[in-house]
Amino acid sequence: MSVKSVMIVGVGGQGSLLASRILGNVLLSEGFDVKVSEVHGMSQRGGSVVTYVKYGENVYSPVIEKGEADVIISFEQLEAARWIPYLKKGGHLIVSDQMIEPMPVITGTAKYPENIIEKIKNTGIDIISVDALTLAEKAGNSKASNVVLMGVLSTKLEFDKEVWYKALEECVPEKFLDMNKKAFELGVNL
């Protein structure tokens, strides 16, 4: 099979690393060659962060370039708009409708675009918008938006739920496991 590419984008601190590790584990146990590329260090401090997950028979480059992503999962509206050029024609966009203003907007030197999700829909891109934050809070912790979004993603990929659960068990500390499973289910049953 050809290599499939999933991008996970958001704001530093939102938990994109954990999401990419869960997905990576799912793909590895499905027998794919997998590469996951992460961001550490300074850019993690509230900056725009992006994680790449690629899988297939043979994956070479760990990074995803413009026009290559089959799926983009965004933890925030503005970040979804930012990374659209990386989406393949006909690719899917899953967006948490959370809005986090970047510093230039807070200080008034830039404007946060209005109606981002509406505008993306109008371009014809296949987009699923999710109130992941509310669902995560419903599951018990606002930090679990990442796992809600993994639940949504799981409906776009054809892997058994047990594989996802096993990956959750491997990536999440035991005391948070039930809460994360709940968050995952809320994403699945959207």
Place this chain on the structure above:
Amino acid sequence: MKKLMLGNDAFARGIYEAGCKVVSSYPGTPSTEITESAAKYKEVYAEWAPNEKVAMEVALGASIAGARSFCGMKHVGLNVAADPLYTASYTGVNGGMVIAVADDPGMHSSQNEQDSRYHAIASKILMLEPSDSGECKEFVKQAFDLSEKYDTPVIVRMSTRVAHSQSSVELCEREEKELKNYEKNPQKYVMMPAFAKKRHVVVEERMKQLAEFAEISELNKTEINSSKTGIITSGISYQYAKEVFGDTVSYLKLGIVNPLPEKLIKDFAAECDEIYVIEELEDIIETKCDRLGIKVKGKELFGYIGELSQAIIAEKILGKKQETESFGEDIPVRPPVMCAGCPHRGLFYSLSKLKVNVMGDIGCYTLGASAPLNAMDATICMGASISSLHGFNKARGEEAEKNTVAVIGDSTFMHSGMTSLVNITYNSTNSTVIILDNSITGMTGHQQNPTTGYNLKGDVASKICLEDLCKALGIKRVRVVDPYDMAETEKVIKEELAVEKASVIISRRPCALLKYVKHKPALKVDTDKCITCKACLKIGCPAISIKNSKACIDHTQCVGCGICQEMCKFDAIGGNK
């Protein structure tokens, strides 16, 4: 067993499997996780040293004693450790010694983009370069064997994309290594001129042997697929090239990047009509080809700046560009910022308000340079804040002493700020140094350091008291402030700038991201009281913005630090009392 592993974790696995006993490093993105991960193996002794020079000397000492040893650092760390490195090349090793150096093309988290291969060339040390996690582990194990076989330290060069990408790794058992016999051997280990002259001869002989080894080693791989196009490459660039061309071109993938195999390169070039050299940063392979009289295309296409990628290679060689979708509007940038609750925020706001010159340093607090705080004038390298403050004050005299400070983190101060402070005492300026003590090494992801009271393994360790240390270094005026108390912080800064003595202000509060730091409930804005004066926006907190013409606090980010409450003159922010 196959496992998905970060390049750095795979590197650590290699350290473990190779029977390495002693690890000493200083954290630095993108190298940090190698040592953190190695510390999780109970068979491996691992420590954070105060800086890279110390770490390398610890590793060399362990090697001389007969153990396999390791030290890891980022590219600029190797500058700090260059002193022992260049002479360790002369002494060689007893137990195998491996050094990791992680370059950061694209400067994801660094102050420059230097290419560490030059250090390997200049110090005449064997350098390997893996291209994925599997190779990280295998190359490290071979590096230990080669270190012992050729009696030399071996550098394994990482880059951000190899260090911070996960790919699958086959795990093996650890092979325990007995300590090698230690015998006193001053001719080998005491590098005074008479002995060093003889060792230099050994180094040159070793380089010849290593050059021969590079010609036949399986670390360098040739893939002949086409007689038309050949690509000479190494590390992550190989993966990018392979993604673009698959098996349609021929490859010479160099796993050994110093010394380069001249005959192998010539033979490969003879097989192909056209040769491309694909390497990030400097033109080291290309220059070698030039010297061998081989016509190649490389830097004229790719340049010297930033990372490469499959897209860049496809565009420059094939003229291909991907079609892309677009949002169609300007999208505001999202630069990194100090976290909500960051103890540095209050201090930098005070500095910004006082309009003083700020000589900065390397850490999270470099973000104090960004809007809206804009409170930094220079950032160079680890420790430079204090020494450049002294120079600044010597040049401009009393006028500068009254309105210029240095800011440096606790870990950076222990790394190389101490000696700079000694210079202020010894050569006497009335300088004001602020140590931002957040009780952890923050930027690289929470590593312990000599001031935190814990070691890398998480055990209780001797804790250096910064107040006592600064006094011992000759500073008479040492004061401690809580940066959450902005009024007091500002008052103390003013007093210490005014006084005609050198002083140190310790701005002390633990990083808000530390697990043991208890957060207060999120604050709320009373919209009836808020007059939208925007004073609370001046501190650059990512949790505060304007919604419906009133200040609004994001409850998912706010940790209740209260800095914004101090800013608000209308008592409009509350909720956690």
